[in-house]
Amino acid sequence: AGWWSHVTPAPRDPILGVTEAFLADTHPSKVNVGVGAYRNDKGKPVVLQCVREAERRIAGSKFMEYLPMGGSVKFTEFAIRLAYGDEADVLNDKRVASVQTLSGTGACRLFADFQKRFKPESLVYIPIPTCHHNIWRDARVESRLFRYYDPATKGLDFSGLMEDVKNAPSGSFFLLHACAHNPTGVDPSEEQWKEISQLFKEKGHFPLFDMAYQGFASGDTEKDGQAIRIFMNDGHQIACGQSFAKNMGLYGQRVGCLSVICSTPQESVAVKSQLQQIARPMYSNPPLHGAEIVSTILSDPELKDLWHKEVKEMADRIISMREALRFNLEKLGSKLNWQHVTDQIGMFCYSGLTEEQVDRLTREFHVYLTRNGRISMAGVTTGNVEYLANAVHEVSK
Numbered sequence: 001a002g003w004w005s006h007v008t009p010a011p012r013d014p015i016l017g018v019t020e021a022f023l024a025d026t027h028p029s030k031v032n033v034g035v036g037a038y039r040n041d042k043g044k045p046v047v048l049q050c051v052r053e054a055e056r057r058i059a060g061s062k063f064m065e066y067l068p069m070g071g072s073v074k075f076t077e078f079a080i081r082l083a084y085g086d087e088a089d090v091l092n093d094k095r096v097a098s099v100q101t102l103s104g105t106g107a108c109r110l111f112a113d114f115q116k117r118f119k120p121e122s123l124v125y126i127p128i129p130t131c132h133h134n135i136w137r138d139a140r141v142e143s144r145l146f147r148y149y150d151p152a153t154k155g156l157d158f159s160g161l162m163e164d165v166k167n168a169p170s171g172s173f174f175l176l177h178a179c180a181h182n183p184t185g186v187d188p189s190e191e192q193w194k195e196i197s198q199l200f201k202e203k204g205h206f207p208l209f210d211m212a213y214q215g216f217a218s219g220d221t222e223k224d225g226q227a228i229r230i231f232m233n234d235g236h237q238i239a240c241g242q243s244f245a246k247n248m249g250l251y252g253q254r255v256g257c258l259s260v261i262c263s264t265p266q267e268s269v270a271v272k273s274q275l276q277q278i279a280r281p282m283y284s285n286p287p288l289h290g291a292e293i294v295s296t297i298l299s300d301p302e303l304k305d306l307w308h309k310e311v312k313e314m315a316d317r318i319i320s321m322r323e324a325l326r327f328n329l330e331k332l333g334s335k336l337n338w339q340h341v342t343d344q345i346g347m348f349c350y351s352g353l354t355e356e357q358v359d360r361l362t363r364e365f366h367v368y369l370t371r372n373g374r375i376s377m378a379g380v381t382t383g384n385v386e387y388l389a390n391a392v393h394e395v396s397k
């Protein structure tokens with residue numbers, strides 16, 4: 001027998017499987033609303049102008065050396081300013097430990113490993129539904145679920161969430177999405193975030209924010225950062241995983257940042273050194289190019305303005321497609337309530353379609369999406385929205 005004859009194939013990735021099936025379909029009207037990456041109104045991937053300009057400036061740079069273990073310091077400095085705000089006390093006080101990570105996923109994983117090493121008995125609570133289970137599972141942190149999404153309203157299960165936060169053992173870790181929760185597109189309101197923050201204080205819970213969509217959700221980086229600011233201003237020592245995949249369109253560059261607010265500058269130096277120590281035997285140090293692009297954009301007022309404009313264009317296109325999808329469903333006379341399509345925010349619409357309805361969408365209408373009914377609004381265009389609405393209407397009658 002071979003060395004690996006006992007190895008059976010891993011289950012297929014549900015999202016990548018959707019794309020494969022889409023590519024294999026030859027129907028002219030086929031629609032891919034499975035993929036979690038931005039597309040323009042022609043259905044094409046986009047490279048932002050600010051990124052093109054930053055690349056032009058970087059091109060010819062003599063620097064191709066390794067970055068330090070914690071990544072580019074210039075990059076992390078600008079990333080945390082974006083997350084916490086230029087004037088944040090925690091930045092002035094030098095209380096934030098930050099390292100460059102392999103995008104948002106890498107930030108979460110690095111934090112999970114850190115949690116396991118320095119709070120070995122702690123639990124992590126993950127929202128239902130989520131895309132994050134496997135990260136903490138592989139880091140061998142015990143996880144539990146907390147209520148988040150209410151299928152009846154297709155909105156937030158706020159009372160369920162608050163109850164679960166209350167009933168969790170004091171000092172638990174909670175994974176929160178800073179904005180544009182994936183896969184539901186459902187976020188707490190500002191008032192609700194304030195209440196959640198207060199209850200976290202009473203319970204002594206630890207908030208870890210996964211922020212994969214700052215600016216991409218509402219079009220405004222400050223607004224999308226409000227949850228973080230609320231918790232920070234309430235004095236929580238939060239951690240935050242940032243991704244520049246969506247908001248700068250840098251998906252494959254794998255550029256992200258993990259930051260941890262500490263109680264003193266000394267603590268932050270220690271935490272940073274330990275995060276680096278965890279990264280070292282895994283990948284030694286993170287990649288250079290994406291960090292150079294992001295720090296070039298964020299450190300230049302003109303490029304940063306251009307980025308703000310471009311990220312808003314992406315957000316606005318998605319918001320307008322939500323309106324168009326809902327409008328068309330209503331125009332077709334659907335008896336169902338589609339308000340959640342426009343209430344939800346960010347890349348995804350958690351449509352409420354059942355697995356059977358999704359299967360019909362794919363089989364009869366060549367519309368591809370994950371079986372949980374998650375529609376990537378980034379795949380919706382003025383050219384296909386009527387077709388999509390009609391297909392959704394037909395299977396949900």
Ligand code: PMP
Pocket residue numbers: 036102103104105106131177181182210211212242243244245251256
């Ligand atoms: N967090 C959330 C909420 C996401 O939606 C995603 C992307 N699907 C990620 C993290 C990870 O993205 P990346 O690793 O590409 O930054």
